[in-house]
Amino acid sequence: MTAFPGPLVQRATLNHVSVPAKDMADSESFYRDVLGCERLPAPNFGFPVCWLRLGDLQLHLQQVGPTPGVRTYQHFAVSVFDFTAAFEALLARGAFEEGTRYASLWLLPSGEMQMFARDPSDNLIEIDHPDASTLDLTRFGDRIRRLGEEQEQSSQHLAAKLFLTPQ
Template identity: 65%
Template sequence: MNDRKQTAKLNHVSIPATDLEESEAFYREVLGCTRVQAPNFGFPVCWMRLGDLQLHLQQVGPSADVLTYQHFAVSVSDFVSAYRVLHARGAFEEGTRYADLWILPSGELQMFARDPSGNLFEIDHPNMAELDMSAFETPPRRLEAEVTQTAEDRRATLFLQRSKAA
């Protein structure tokens, strides 16, 4: 990492839900969350506004290992430096969808890693066009190339207030 101190802001928390509709109703009633558009990931998800942040629910089977899916996400001041540190530490998970960097239909970038205790976390960047894509050892995968997106899906954003993203 360079001499500049890395800064991070919480973006969202993602938790598994065995009954997506029931969980959505629960968080709507208890916390006042409202549903926001999500892209099509090829499996059921529900993104909800929770103040200035998001709560993401993802449908899982009743016997799913919740630690496989549960994660928090941050945006950072230097996405490429974070990638380099994670790569050097071997923090990227091999052989799962979380092993790859993803470009969402909005042009936002996601990368997933595991901390030393095995917890999954995500780092997001609001605009892939701002980054030198040759910095990544393996090119990011485009969600839209793998799962059909509607016009509405393409409007989904990880950054509720894009102008305030790190």
């Protein structure tokens, strides 16, 4: 049995929740009508997404296909102060989904960083940091991918932010 370092000395906060949507327009309408969400700009990830403001947090909708038995990518996201320590702890646990886009750390056009990992029950979690310029990117090896270099970003996409200014 491998020994892992003790708990990180930081407090994580919820950033957003992402849920699957069979019909994106219907789901967006539901959350707008029922919860008063408002649509936000979202980056182009190469697949349909819809970001919504839910109070001071966000709700992300992801289009799902009709294929049963396929691993899901619904997740919750937290923001952390020490992104590097969280990366190292996930790496030590083998929590990255190797061989998929979720094994990479993503530098968004906004300068924010995100990484994804699986918990022991195979739930996907996202960990976010507001400013990649404050990180030593060499600590992440070749895992960093730049979304803006992989997917074309319109002006609306470039307005997307994971971290909202409280209303």
